[in-house]
Each structure stands twice: as C-alpha cells, then as structure tokens.
Amino acid sequence: HGLPYLDAKLPVKKRVADLLARMTPQEKAGQMTQAERNALGSPGDIAAYGLGSLLSGGGSVPSPNTPEGWADMVDGYQLRTRAARLQIPLIYGVDAVHGHNNLVGSTIMPHNIGLGASRDPQLAERTGAVTAAEVRATGVPWDFAPCLCVTRDERWGRSYESFGEDPALVTAMETVIRGMQGAPDGRDLGRPDKVLATAKHYAGDGGTAYGSSTTGSYTIDQGVTRVTRQELEAVHLAPFREAVRRGVGTVMPSYSSVDFPDDDAGPLKMHAHAELINGVLKERMGFKGFVISDWQAIDQIPGDYASDVRTAVNAGLDMIMVPSAYQDFHRTLLGEAAAGRIPQTRIDDAVARILEQKFKLGLFEKPYADRSGLGAVGSAEHRAVAREAAAKSQVLLKNDGALLPLKPSQKVYVAGSNADDLGNQAGGWTVSWQGSSGRNTVGTTILEGMRKAAASPQSVTYSKDATAPTAGHDVGVVVVGETPYAEGVGDVGNGHDLQLSEADKAAVDRVCAAMRCAVLVVSGRPQLIGDRLDRMTALVASWLPGTEGDGVADVLYGKRPFTGRSPVTWPKSQAQLPINVGDAAYDPQFPYGWGLTTLGA
Numbered sequence: 001h002g003l004p005y006l007d008a009k010l011p012v013k014k015r016v017a018d019l020l021a022r023m024t025p026q027e028k029a030g031q032m033t034q035a036e037r038n039a040l041g042s043p044g045d046i047a048a049y050g051l052g053s054l055l056s057g058g059g060s061v062p063s064p065n066t067p068e069g070w071a072d073m074v075d076g077y078q079l080r081t082r083a084a085r086l087q088i089p090l091i092y093g094v095d096a097v098h099g100h101n102n103l104v105g106s107t108i109m110p111h112n113i114g115l116g117a118s119r120d121p122q123l124a125e126r127t128g129a130v131t132a133a134e135v136r137a138t139g140v141p142w143d144f145a146p147c148l149c150v151t152r153d154e155r156w157g158r159s160y161e162s163f164g165e166d167p168a169l170v171t172a173m174e175t176v177i178r179g180m181q182g183a184p185d186g187r188d189l190g191r192p193d194k195v196l197a198t199a200k201h202y203a204g205d206g207g208t209a210y211g212s213s214t215t216g217s218y219t220i221d222q223g224v225t226r227v228t229r230q231e232l233e234a235v236h237l238a239p240f241r242e243a244v245r246r247g248v249g250t251v252m253p254s255y256s257s258v259d260f261p262d263d264d265a266g267p268l269k270m271h272a273h274a275e276l277i278n279g280v281l282k283e284r285m286g287f288k289g290f291v292i293s294d295w296q297a298i299d300q301i302p303g304d305y306a307s308d309v310r311t312a313v314n315a316g317l318d319m320i321m322v323p324s325a326y327q328d329f330h331r332t333l334l335g336e337a338a339a340g341r342i343p344q345t346r347i348d349d350a351v352a353r354i355l356e357q358k359f360k361l362g363l364f365e366k367p368y369a370d371r372s373g374l375g376a377v378g379s380a381e382h383r384a385v386a387r388e389a390a391a392k393s394q395v396l397l398k399n400d401g402a403l404l405p406l407k408p409s410q411k412v413y414v415a416g417s418n419a420d421d422l423g424n425q426a427g428g429w430t431v432s433w434q435g436s437s438g439r440n441t442v443g444t445t446i447l448e449g450m451r452k453a454a455a456s457p458q459s460v461t462y463s464k465d466a467t468a469p470t471a472g473h474d475v476g477v478v479v480v481g482e483t484p485y486a487e488g489v490g491d492v493g494n495g496h497d498l499q500l501s502e503a504d505k506a507a508v509d510r511v512c513a514a515m516r517c518a519v520l521v522v523s524g525r526p527q528l529i530g531d532r533l534d535r536m537t538a539l540v541a542s543w544l545p546g547t548e549g550d551g552v553a554d555v556l557y558g559k560r561p562f563t564g565r566s567p568v569t570w571p572k573s574q575a576q577l578p579i580n581v582g583d584a585a586y587d588p589q590f591p592y593g594w595g596l597t598t599l600g601a
C-alpha cells in the first residue's frame with residue numbers, strides 16, 4: 001500500500017499525523033461520533049458516517065449472548081469499516097465494571113466497594129487483568145472502567161462502583177488500570193488480553209449533594225457537587241492525577257455539575273467544564289488520551305443542541321457517546337466546525353487523540369477479534385481470582401465469643417433473602433444494566449458455598465424466611481441485604497432505602513432469638529442495622545461479592561482469615577449522611593477502616 005499510516009513500523013505519532021492529513025472534515029467528525037449498536041439505522045452507516053466507535057449500553061447483548069456471539073457481533077460491525085475510504089477501524093466499548101458483566105457465564109468480580117474493602121492493590125490488578133482478558137477475547141478492546149468515584153454519601157445509587165470514601169484508598173486501588181491496560185506507555189495494548197481503560201466520571205461524581213439532581217427522577221445521582229477548589233482537588237481530582245500517571249487511555253466526564261462557592265458562576269456541568277477538562281485534565285495533568293462523553297450527557301448542557309456540541313467539544317470532549325441521533329450529531333459538529341465556532345485545531349487534536357489509542361491497540365493491524373482467549377472466559381483459573389477477591393472483601397464488623405469462623409462439623413441454620421440468590425450477590429451491571437435477582441448467570445451462591453465447606457450438606461439447613469424449625473442447630477447464618485440496582489435508580493428516595501426488608505428483619509429476629517447468629521449484609525452500601533445489632537453475635541459486611549460465593553464461605557469456615565476493612569463509614573442513621581472519615585463530628589456505627597480479623601483462628 002505504501003501508506004505511512006498503515007506502516008506498523010513507523011512511530012505512532014507519524015502514523016497519526018499522516019492519517020489526519022488525509023482525512024476530510026466528514027471523516028474527522030465521524031471519528032468523534034460514538035453510536036449505540038441498536039441505534040444504527042443500517043450497518044452501512046458505519047462507513048457512510050465513518051463512525052469512530054460503537055458501544056453496547058448496559059445489557060445490550062448479542063444473541064446468542066456467548067463469547068463467540070460477542071466476537072461475531074463486534075467483527076460484524078468492524079467488517080463494515082472496510083467499505084470506508086480510509087478503512088479506519090472502529091473501537092467498540094462496553095461497561096465491564098466487575099468482569100465482562102454483560103456476558104452470561106463470565107467471571108463476575110466483587111464490585112469496587114468490595115475490592116476497596118480488601119485493601120489489596122495487587123489483587124485489584126489481577127481482577128483487572130482477568131476482566132481485560134475476558135473482554136478482549138470477545139473482540140472488545142475498550143472498557144468503560146474503572147470508576148474512580150469517591151463515594152461521600154451512600155444514598156447514591158452508584159456508591160458500590162466506588163473503591164471507597166477515602167481518595168487515598170481509591171488511588172491505591174488504581175493498580176487495576178495496569179491489570180487492564182498493561183504498562184503506562186501503552187505498549188501492551190495490542191495484546192489479546194488487554195483493553196483500553198476509562199477513568200470515570202471526571203470529576204466529583206461521588207460528591208453530589210442529596211436532593212440536588214434535576215435530571216430524571218434521581219435525587220443525588222447526576223447532581224451538584226458543592227465543594228471548594230481545594231476539596232475538589234484533594235478528594236475528587238486526586239484519583240485522576242494517579243490515573244493519568246498510570247497512562248489511562250480515556251477519561252469520561254461526569255453527568256454531575258460542580259459549584260464552587262467562591263464563584264458566583266453557579267453550578268456548571270462537567271461536560272461543559274473547559275477549566276477542568278482542557279485546563280486541569282489535559283493541560284496541568286498532561287492527559288494525552290481521549291475524553292469520551294457519557295450517554296447523551298451533552299444534551300444536558302443548557303442551550304440548544306448546536307450549543308451543546310460546540311460547548312462540549314470546545315471544553316475538551318474528544319468523542320461523544322451520542323448515542324442514538326448520531327446523524328444529527330455528525331451534521332451539527334460539521335456545521336459548528338465549518339462555521340469556525342469549533343477551531344480546526346480542536347477538531348484535529350480530538351481526532352489525533354482517538355487515532356493514537358486505536359494505533360496503540362493494534363486495531364489497524366488486527367481489526368478483528370483475536371479469539372485465542374475465548375476458552376478462558378469464566379474459567380476455573382479466572383474464577384479462582386474472583387473467589388479470592390470475594391473472600392478478601394468480607395469485613396468482619398462484630399464477632400462476639402469468636403463465633404466465626406464456623407466449624408465444618410457444626411449444624412448451621414441459614415436464612416435470609418440473599419443467602420441463595422446469585423443475582424443479588426452480583427448486584428447491578430450484571431447481564432442487564434440494572435442487574436436482577438435469581439440465577440441470571442453462572443456462579444455459586446453463598447449457601448452453595450457453605451454446603452460445600454460444611455462437613456456434609458446435611459449439616460446446613462436452609463430456610464429463606466426462617467420458618468423451618470430451628471431446634472438442634474449450633475449456629476445461625478442470616479444473609480440479608482439489597483436487591484440489584486444501577487445509577488440513579490438506586491438512589492435512596494427512588495424506591496430504595498438503607499433499611500433491611502421486613503422479611504430480612506423477621507429472619508434476623510427469628511434466628512437470632514433461637515441461637516447465636518452471624519448476620520451477613522450483601523449490599524452495595526451500609527444498611528441501618530443498629531436497632532438489631534445487640535441480637536447479632538457476629539456481623540459481616542459482604543458487599544456485592546459476585547459469582548464466587550465460595551469466597552464468602554472460605555472466610556465463614558476459616559479456610560481464609562477475615563482481613564477486610566470497611567471502605568466507607570457505616571452510619572447509625574440516615575440523618576448522619578454524608579458522614580466520612582475526617583469529619584469533625586464523627587459518631588458512626590462502625591468507623592471507616594473498621595474490620596476484625598480471625599488471623600490465627
């Protein structure tokens with residue numbers, strides 16, 4: 001061919017410059033356009049608009065939803081780019097936030113809140129590597145993860161997507177980026193087991209004020225973060241400085257707004273925030289990857305659509321997750337650039353950033369799925385990593401009389417809504433966007449794990465509502481907690497609260513009145529259990545452990561010690577929220593960092 005941009009021996013910078021110089025305005029606008037796969041008017045639009053990217057939104061899965069089905073789907077879209085003049089490959093993106101979670105049968109890790117509880121950065125790196133291997137094996141080179149949100153108010157429906165309330169803990173766990181991408185300079189991105197990562201959501205997504213959201217029915221999600229510049233820097237920007245240092249390839253701004261009290265400018269949408277994106281992220285932090293918008297997020301910027309497009313792109317957005325009206329977006333972007341309301345230098349910088357990542361991913365040389373890793377999806381080796389993560393994420397909050405660990409010979413009475421529910425222990429972003437109760441994928445429930453760990457399956461009685469006779473048992477285990485949710489749907493006030501369900505309260509009351517009991521809370525965030533704490537002999541925060549319930553059984557039965565420490569402050573009441581380590585008035589149920597161990601047991 002003799003075309004420099006197709007010469008893999010040339011430096012990436014040269015390939016980018018050569019390709020950019022060949023591109024028309026239409027092709028440049030196309031690269032900045034990301035569409036959702038289901039929104040495609042026709043597959044021919046991929047070449048017609050020169051689309052830079054497609055995504056699967058949460059739960060947007062191929063049929064069959066199998067590893068091969070994914071690779072066939074992504075390759076099918078990629079094939080369409082061969083009809084485009086320059087044959088620039090698509091980059092396909094998914095939310096794999098705790099494993100390749102849209103894919104049935106994949107290894108589902110604990111959500112980030114549990115990884116934060118593990119306090120084990122090397123483990124986080126290994127979970128990232130497993131997720132990347134399963135995602136890339138199915139032909140997907142880009143993962144909209146990790147969330148580097150710092151959860152400051154657990155009434156937020158995305159609290160569990162955070163590693164915790166302490167920016168130092170979040171930063172420590174960013175080893176996950178190396179697991180996903182490999183070396184910071186991007187040299188490993190062409191490997192069949194690595195993906196491009198996304199540091200999200202820039203910035204202050206976990207610091208919004210309760211009741212400040214004005215979009216949708218959300219009460220805190222997508223709201224306003226009212227902080228000084230110093231607090232934004234220390235709490236919410238610190239994780240992004242680390243992500244840039246680790247060479248993260250993309251950054252996604254937050255739906256939320258920032259309102260600096262010493263500004264009289266009022267709240268400003270992060271997707272419109274030139275000072276923080278151009279000025280701080282790109283200029284000061286030196287971020288060289290590309291900035292991808294959130295789903296239809298630019299539409300929330302006040303003003304008409306043309307104003308939204310130019311405001312976002314001029315603020316530093318490089319690619320827009322439109323994701324449906326991609327024809328409109330493409331036309332509007334072209335118009336704003338042609339009119340000079342978006343400088344040509346801004347367009348060229350955005351496209352160059354996108355192309356650089358595509359070259360580093362090796363998509364020009366190998367645009368189609370490298371299926372060599374397909375057999376490892378959901379493999380025993382991968383599940384062993386998730387099992388270790390589940391075990392290390394368990395936080396022992398109370399353990400009177402050293403009730404835990406259990407002995408395999410003990411007769412155990414198990415009850416509660418989340419003892420035998422794979423979907424509930426996986427949580428949101430699992431197979432579907434919101435997740436679901438029941439057996440929605442392949443894995444082991446906590447009860448199943450306990451039955452394998454006990455001396456014999458008969459030594460474990462299971463009665464979900466605790467109505468079976470309790471006599472003759474040595475110890476009770478009541479597994480309570482939340483049903484799955486994602487984003488604002490999980491905001492307290494949108495049909496969720498921090499209370500146990502009536503059924504779970506009844507199960508705790510029955511079992512703990514009849515015998516010594518350990519209560520496990522399977523949830524994305526602390527639950528208000530203070531009024532029943534004195535009835536509980538032992539209490540464990542299990543968070544959302546994922547598909548490997550064996551990991552929970554491992555610490556329950558002493559195969560591994562409890563070592564987890566709470567990544568968030570456990571409140572006594574909702575009135576205390578937000579309550580975080582370092583607050584002047586600090587009187588929690590359990591403090592940030594609390595966790596008993598059973599080392600030596």
Ligand SMILES: OC[C@@H]1[C@@H](O)[C@H](O)[C@@H](O)c2nc(-c3ccccc3)cn21
Nearest residue numbers: 056057058095144200201294295487
């Ligand atoms: O799935 C793509 C992105 C994801 O990466 C972001 O973390 C998350 O904020 C998000 N919300 C929606 C989304 C929200 C409501 C309706 C439809 C879609 C889509 N997305």
